[in-house]
Amino acid sequence: MAALPFTATTSNTSTSSGELSTKNSLCRSDWVLNREGCCIKTAEGKGRGVYASCIIPPHTVIEVSPVLLFTRIEYEGYGRHTILDHYTFKWRDGRMALALGLGSLFNHSSHPNVSYAIDPAHECIRYTSTRTVNPEEELCIFYSHKLWFDPVGTTENLGPQVCLDQIEQPEFLDILAVDSEVVEVEPWDSGDPNDILEGEALPFIWKKLQIDEEEESMKDVRTMQAWAVDILDSKYIATMLKWLKQSGLESDTLSHLKRIRKRDCISTLLLSVSSSVPLLPTNVDIGDPYQISVPCNPALTQTSLVLKNTLWPTVFAPRRKWEPEKWSIAKVQWARDAISHILRKTVQTTSSDELPVVAHIPKPFEDEALLSRSFTAKDTRISTRHPLRHAAMNIIRNVADWRAKSSPPDLLPDPLKPVASSSDGSLGISDTSCNGTNYLLTGLTLFITHEPCIMCSMALLHSRVKEVFYIVPMPQTGGCGGSACLPALKGVNHRFSIAHWRQREGSAAPAHLDERIDA
Numbered sequence: 001m002a003a004l005p006f007t008a009t010t011s012n013t014s015t016s017s018g019e020l021s022t023k024n025s026l027c028r029s030d031w032v033l034n035r036e037g038c039c040i041k042t043a044e045g046k047g048r049g050v051y052a053s054c055i056i057p058p059h060t061v062i063e064v065s066p067v068l069l070f071t072r073i074e075y076e077g078y079g080r081h082t083i084l085d086h087y088t089f090k091w092r093d094g095r096m097a098l099a100l101g102l103g104s105l106f107n108h109s110s111h112p113n114v115s116y117a118i119d120p121a122h123e124c125i126r127y128t129s130t131r132t133v134n135p136e137e138e139l140c141i142f143y144s145h146k147l148w149f150d151p152v153g154t155t156e157n158l159g160p161q162v163c164l165d166q167i168e169q170p171e172f173l174d175i176l177a178v179d180s181e182v183v184e185v186e187p188w189d190s191g192d193p194n195d196i197l198e199g200e201a202l203p204f205i206w207k208k209l210q211i212d213e214e215e216e217s218m219k220d221v222r223t224m225q226a227w228a229v230d231i232l233d234s235k236y237i238a239t240m241l242k243w244l245k246q247s248g249l250e251s252d253t254l255s256h257l258k259r260i261r262k263r264d265c266i267s268t269l270l271l272s273v274s275s276s277v278p279l280l281p282t283n284v285d286i287g288d289p290y291q292i293s294v295p296c297n298p299a300l301t302q303t304s305l306v307l308k309n310t311l312w313p314t315v316f317a318p319r320r321k322w323e324p325e326k327w328s329i330a331k332v333q334w335a336r337d338a339i340s341h342i343l344r345k346t347v348q349t350t351s352s353d354e355l356p357v358v359a360h361i362p363k364p365f366e367d368e369a370l371l372s373r374s375f376t377a378k379d380t381r382i383s384t385r386h387p388l389r390h391a392a393m394n395i396i397r398n399v400a401d402w403r404a405k406s407s408p409p410d411l412l413p414d415p416l417k418p419v420a421s422s423s424d425g426s427l428g429i430s431d432t433s434c435n436g437t438n439y440l441l442t443g444l445t446l447f448i449t450h451e452p453c454i455m456c457s458m459a460l461l462h463s464r465v466k467e468v469f470y471i472v473p474m475p476q477t478g479g480c481g482g483s484a485c486l487p488a489l490k491g492v493n494h495r496f497s498i499a500h501w502r503q504r505e506g507s508a509a510p511a512h513l514d515e516r517i518d519a
């Protein structure tokens with residue numbers, strides 16, 4: 001066993017905490033070789049492999065392997081046609097690289113649980129878990145679609161076998177060429193995972209929804225009638241605020257407005273938008289309620305704030321609920337993994353007659369409680385001969401089926417009971433649908449190879465999806481800005497953010513789909 005590099009790693013980690021000995025006991029007969037609990041075991045039919053000795057959460061950097069670099073001449077003279085051909089790969093500047101540490105022992109899987117990114121600046125490769133990995137589970141990466149061995153334990157559709165000797169370059173970690181988006185050093189490939197990336201540094205472009213909501217002239221400010229009462233003696237303000245809290249009159253409809261307005265020594269309390277006159281306490285010396293016009297929405301700009309404040313003190317909220325939030329490096333890596341996933345899946349569709357559209361909903365980056373597993377769905381219109389089996393429709397349905405199956409019947413919502421309006425992303429317009437909630441994608445992100453068509457975009461809007469990322473724009477049929485932009489329509493009761501994933505030149509791209517086809 002060529003154990004040299006691993007002996008070194010073992011001695012490094014053997015001095016670490018007592019936590020390590022717990023991990024060691026889980027991986028009894030094997031060495032635990034790093035702090036994340038990776039160990040080496042024999043993998044049936046594959047030689048050695050890297051295994052988890054404890055639970056490894058998703059997005060954990062499980063190994064950072066320094067690489068040894070050989071010039072082309074050195075490699076041709078001394079490395080070529082040796083065992084090294086099974087371990088070395090082409091570095092981006094043309095040199096040959098051998099990963100030290102555990103890096104060279106990750107086996108291949110078509111369903112990898114580990115992603116990797118090379119860091120030329122530090123001459124290393126960083127390996128990251130893509131999902132929760134259980135103890136005793138093998139940690140695998142995706143090498144390439146061109147394999148030179150018969151893979152064990154993988155269901156992928158193999159292309160013709162490639163024999164190392166017949167090709168000019170050692171193709172090992174050809175994987176980096178196929179998944180070429182990880183080859184270039186990008187802003188999200190290094191740095192503090194909490195650093196925020198913006199603008200050009202992001203691998204996608206947010207689509208600005210053109211919505212006429214700025215309300216920057218008085219005639220555009222939308223207003224509603226609300227009840228108010230003057231409190232002549234300021235000593236009653238606290239009493240009235242307390243009373244209001246208990247009165248049941250408070251509602252979200254006024255949450256963008258301040259409760260008290262002070263003008264010319266008179267304090268006025270905003271009560272409610274009820275149609276009937278609110279009944280006020282009789283033991284407090286206040287006037288009679290009266291109706292006034294107040295803004296319907298918070299102020300999105302300073303100009304709008306000044307105008308709205310003339311009617312009633314209004315909250316300044318420059319970011320609308322549906323607008324994209326700030327993205328950290330760690331979150332971009334999460335999205336990049338999702339994009340790599342759909343790209344790999346779409347390659348598999350080329351061997352079938354299906355349309356090459358793939359949709360994916362990963363576990364949410366921030367709040368895994370929203371969805372405890374990820375979903376992937378392909379377009380199945382051809383195999384099912386059903387015109388509605390688009391990838392996005394299929395994935396919404398898959399989520400609904402799974403939720404319906406996995407919730408105890410008494411916890412399932414009554415499909416005919418009206419759902420309350422969503423607190424995340426809804427526009428506060430009451431939801432009168434009577435469709436149950438199983439299918440809702442509230443707070444979730446959809447990644448899809450092609451811009452969803454108008455039908456799918458409407459279904460996604462209805463599902464309350466948080467954001468949609470697509471790779472290929474569909475200018476003739478798309479419903480996310482191509483031929484129409486569904487979430488920007490007036491009167492819709494939900495808006496979702498849209499982003500176009502930028503594919504670098506030469507990187508893997510989804511298979512071509514006729515522009516006239518609904519994706």
Ligand SMILES: C[S@@+](CC[C@H](N)C(=O)[O-])C[C@H]1O[C@@H](n2cnc3c(N)ncnc32)[C@H](O)[C@@H]1O
Pocket residue numbers: 045046047048049086087104105106107108109149150151152153154
């Ligand atoms: C970088 S090495 C991986 C570590 C290797 N298993 C070892 O024992 O040193 C690549 C070699 O592992 C084997 N291998 C990797 N993934 C495999 C898989 N899914 N099925 C069968 N063999 C695999 C192949 O022989 C390949 O040439």
